[in-house]
Amino acid sequence: MTIITEERLAIVEAVRDFASTVLAPNAAEWDASKHFPVDALAQAGELGLGGVYVQEDVGGSGLSRADAVAIFEELAKGDTTIAAYISIHNMVAWMIDAFGNEVQRQTWVPGMVAMTDLGSYCLTEPGAGSDAAAITTSARREGDDYVINGVKQFISGAGSSAVYVVMARTGEPGSGSRGISAIVVPGGTPGLSFGPNEHKMGWNAQPTRQVIFDDVRVPVSNRLGAEGDGFAIAMKGLNGGRVNMGACSLGGAQWALERALQYVQEREAFGKPLAANQSIVFTLADMETELQAARALLQRAADKMDEDAPDVAAACALAKRYATDAAFNAANAALQLHGGDGYLHEYGIERVVRDLRVHQILEGTNEIMKLIVGRDLLARAR
Ligand SMILES: Cc1cc2nc3c(=O)[nH]c(=O)nc-3n(C[C@H](O)[C@H](O)[C@H](O)COP(=O)(O)OP(=O)(O)OC[C@H]3O[C@@H](n4cnc5c(N)ncnc54)[C@H](O)[C@@H]3O)c2cc1C
Secondary structure, eight states: OOOOOHHHHHHHHHHHHHIIIIIGGGHHHHHHHTOOOHHHHHHHHHTTTTSTTSOGGGTOOOOOHHHHHHHHHHHHHHOHHHHHHHHHHHHHHHHHHHHSOHHHHHHHHHHHHHTSSOEEEEOOBTTBSSSGGGOOOEEEEETTEEEEEEEEEEEETTTTOSEEEEEEEOSOTTOGGGGEEEEEEETTOTTEEEOOOOOOSSOTTSOEEEEEEEEEEEEGGGEESSTTOHHHHHHHHHHHHHHHHHHHHHHHHHHHHHHHHHHHHHOEETTEEGGGSHHHHHHHHHHHHHHHHHHHHHHHHHHHHHHTOTTHHHHHHHHHHHHHHHHHHHHHHHHHHTGGGGGSGGGSHHHHHHHHHGGGTSSSOHHHHHHHHHHHHHHHTO
C-alpha cells in the first residue's frame, strides 16, 4: 500500500505552485504559437523534476515511482503537454542512470537532471511502431566506433535535445529484439539531422520530428549495457514512462473536471443551474469514479515498480491503458458539459482533449497495452 509521506506532500505542493504560476498561465499561448518553453523546463529542473527517480549521487531527486505519479498528475494540471515531455525526459535520464556505467552516468545525467540538457527517446521508425523489434536503424561496428544509419519517426523533443538514446540494430538484419542496442548520441554529432516539426492535433508545445542518422559516428563506449540489451532497456524505460503518461492524463482530466464542476453550477438553462439536472450529476459522478479508479491503478503499478514485482510490465500497461482512456473520456465529457463554450480555445478544455488523445497512442498504443495484459494473464494461467 502506498504511504503518503510528508516529503511527498511538500514536493507535490511545490509542483502545484510551479504548475499554477509558470505553466498554466502560458499553456494556451505555447499551444497556439507551438512554442517549446525551454526556460520553463530549466525552472522545472531547479525543482528537481528533471530526474524525479534518478539517484541522488548524480543530482537526481531519488524519489519513488509512487511519488512520481503524484508529481506528474500535479504538473499536468498546469500544462499536459509540458508535463508529458518532462515525463519522457525523465524516462531517458533514468535509462542512463539505471543502465549506464559510472562514466556515462556522470557525463550525461547531471545536465539532464538540471534540464539544461534535454533528452529524447528514439525507438519508433517510419516502418516500425507497435512492432518495435522490427526496427532497421543500424549501428555498424568500425573499430572502437559505431556508425549509425537510419531514420527515427515521431521523436519528442527532437532538435532541442542534447542527449538522444537511440535503439539501433547491432546484430544482423532480422535479428529481432535480441539484435538491438541502446546507444547515446549527443546532439550536434556530425551526420545527425532532423525533419520538420510535425503538424499535430495537440501536443503543440513540444516538437515532434524525425531524427535522421547519416553515418553518425559515436564511440562504442556510448552504448548502455551490453550489446543486444537495448530492447530490454527500452521496454524497462517504457514501463515507467507509461505510468507517468497515465498520470499526466489524469492531471489533465482532473483539471477539466474541476472546471466542469464550476461551470455546471454557474450556467443556467431552463431556469435552473445545469447541476440541478440529475443526468448531469450522474455524469460528474462517472467522471470522478473513473478518475479515482485510474489513480488507484497508477499507484498500484508504481508500487510494483518500486518493489520490482515480476508482473510489473503488465501492471504498467494495464494502468496506462485504463488511465489514458478514462482521462480522455472524462475530459471529453467536461467539454460536453461546457456546451459551445467547451469548443472555444478560451476555456482551455478543448486543448486538454486534443493533448490527451495522443496518450492513447504513444508509448505503446492502448491495443498493445491490452496485448501485454492478456498475454501475461495467459502465461500465468499455464
Ligand atoms: C506526438 C507523438 C509523439 C511521439 N513520441 C515518440 C518518442 O518520443 N519516441 C518514440 O520512439 N516514439 C514516439 N512516438 C511514436 C509512438 O510511440 C507510435 O506512434 C506508437 O507506438 C504506434 O506506432 P505506429 O504509429 O507505427 O502505429 P502502428 O504500429 O502502425 O499501429 C497502427 C494501429 O494498429 C494497431 N495495431 C498494431 N499492431 C496491432 C496488433 N498486433 N494487434 C492489434 N492492434 C494492433 C495499433 O494499436 C494502432 O491502432 C510518438 C508518437 C506521436 C504521435
